[in-house]
Each structure stands twice: as structure tokens, then as C-alpha cells.
Amino acid sequence: MRRNVLGLVLGVLAAMALVAPVGAGGWAITTLDAVPDEVTAGEDVTIGFTVLQHGQTPAVLDETWIEIRSPETGETLLFAGAPSGTQGHYVATVRFPHAGSWEWSVIQGWFGPQALGTLQVAAPVAAGSSASAGESALRLALPLATLTLGALFVLQLALLRQASRGATPAPATGD
Numbered sequence: 001m002r003r004n005v006l007g008l009v010l011g012v013l014a015a016m017a018l019v020a021p022v023g024a025g026g027w028a029i030t031t032l033d034a035v036p037d038e039v040t041a042g043e044d045v046t047i048g049f050t051v052l053q054h055g056q057t058p059a060v061l062d063e064t065w066i067e068i069r070s071p072e073t074g075e076t077l078l079f080a081g082a083p084s085g086t087q088g089h090y091v092a093t094v095r096f097p098h099a100g101s102w103e104w105s106v107i108q109g110w111f112g113p114q115a116l117g118t119l120q121v122a123a124p125v126a127a128g129s130s131a132s133a134g135e136s137a138l139r140l141a142l143p144l145a146t147l148t149l150g151a152l153f154v155l156q157l158a159l160l161r162q163a164s165r166g167a168t169p170a171p172a173t174g175d
Contacts, residue, residue, distance in 0.1 A: 027053075027054065028052060028055075028108045028111040028114075029051075029055045030049050030050065030051050030052075030108055030114045031049065031052065032047065032048070032049050032116070033048035033049060033050075038122060039096060039119055039120075039121045040123075040125075041098050041099045041121050041123055042096075042098075042124050043095065043124070044094070045093070045095070046091060046093050046094075047066055047093075047094055048084065048089065048090070048091045049064075049081070049089070049090055049106055050086075050088050050089045051106070051108045051109070052088060053111070058086065058088020058089070059108070059111070060087060060088065061108065061109030061110070061111075062109060063080070063081075063107075064080070064081035064090045064092070064106065064108060065078045065079060065081060065092070065107040066078070066079045066081065066092040066094050066104060066105075067079075067106075067107055067113065068096060068104045069102065070098075070102055070103075071103060072100055075097070077097070079092045079093060079094045081106075096119075096121040099123035101119075102120075103115070103118050104118075
């Protein structure tokens with residue numbers, strides 16, 4: 001019995017010794033070129049990122065992805081990353097289908113995913129919204145105001161000119 005326990009312990013230790021090297025070196029970190037300032041639903045956003053094995057060495061991977069997930073609906077979408085520029089650098093074009101809160105992550109090939117946090121995606125501005133109506137009114141009002149001021153200026157000059165022609169000089173005094 002003692003022999004069986006000793007054999008079992010040695011077997012477990014041997015298995016652990018074989019498994020440890022397999023897990024070594026299996027991690028990476030992804031850094032983004034820039035975090036988008038504002039993301040609008042329905043618009044393409046280009047995301048550049050670099051995958052670094054052990055946080056240092058650029059990783060050459062067959063596949064990378066940006067994954068987005070809506071916590072509200074559970075909808076999950078994947079956008080493939082393509083190598084771009086220097087070794088370990090990838091670019092993906094991402095499109096959020098609707099406004100709201102979205103969780104996103106980078107799938108780093110065989111290294112697995114790295115969470116990037118949560119993004120707030122804005123609703124697109126409708127064509128007839130008050131912002132665009134205000135812009136349209138301003139685009140119309142500015143040229144009209146400029147023409148009106150120009151016409152008033154020309155009228156003022158004409159009145160001054162007419163007044164100066166019609167004015168009679170005061171008689172000279174001979175003192």
C-alpha cells in the first residue's frame with residue numbers, strides 16, 4: 001500500500017513537471033495605438049493595436065480579433081485584425097451596430113483574450129435633428145447678415161457723399 005501511494009505521488013509530481021513548461025510563456029499583453037475619443041453607432045472605427053509576448057516581444061499571430069459585446073442584449077460581434085506596419089502590430093475596423101454600453105476585448109491569437117473595458121457608444125445624429133437644423137439656419141443667416149450690413153454701409157456712404165455735395169460753405173469773415 002505504501003508503495004502504491006509513493007507511486008501515485010511520484011506520478012502526480014511527474015505530470016506536474018510536464019505540464020509546467022507547457023504553460024510557461026503563454027501570455028501576452030495588447031496595447032492600443034489610441035483609445036477612440038468618441039464612438040458613434042453605425043460608423044467604422046479603425047483600432048490599431050500591438051500584441052507583445054511577455055509584454056516585450058512583438059508577437060506574430062495568424063489571427064487576431066476585436067470582440068465587442070453588448071451587456072444589454074448579449075449581442076457579440078468579432079472583427080478580424082490584419083497585420084499592419086511593424087511586426088506584432090494589427091489593425092481592425094470595428095462597427096458598433098447600436099448606441100449604448102459595449103464591452104470590448106482583443107483576442108490575441110492562441111494567447112487568448114484581453115479585456116479592454118467598456119465603451120459608451122453614441123447614437124448617430126439624425127439628418128433632421130435640431131443640431132443640423134441649427135447649423136442650416138446659421139449657414140443661411142450669416143451670408144444674409146453680411147449682405148445686409150454691406151448694403152447699409154453702401155447706403156451710409158451714399159448719404160454722406162450727398163450731404164457733402166449739398167452743403168454750402170460758410171461765408172468767410174474778413175476780420
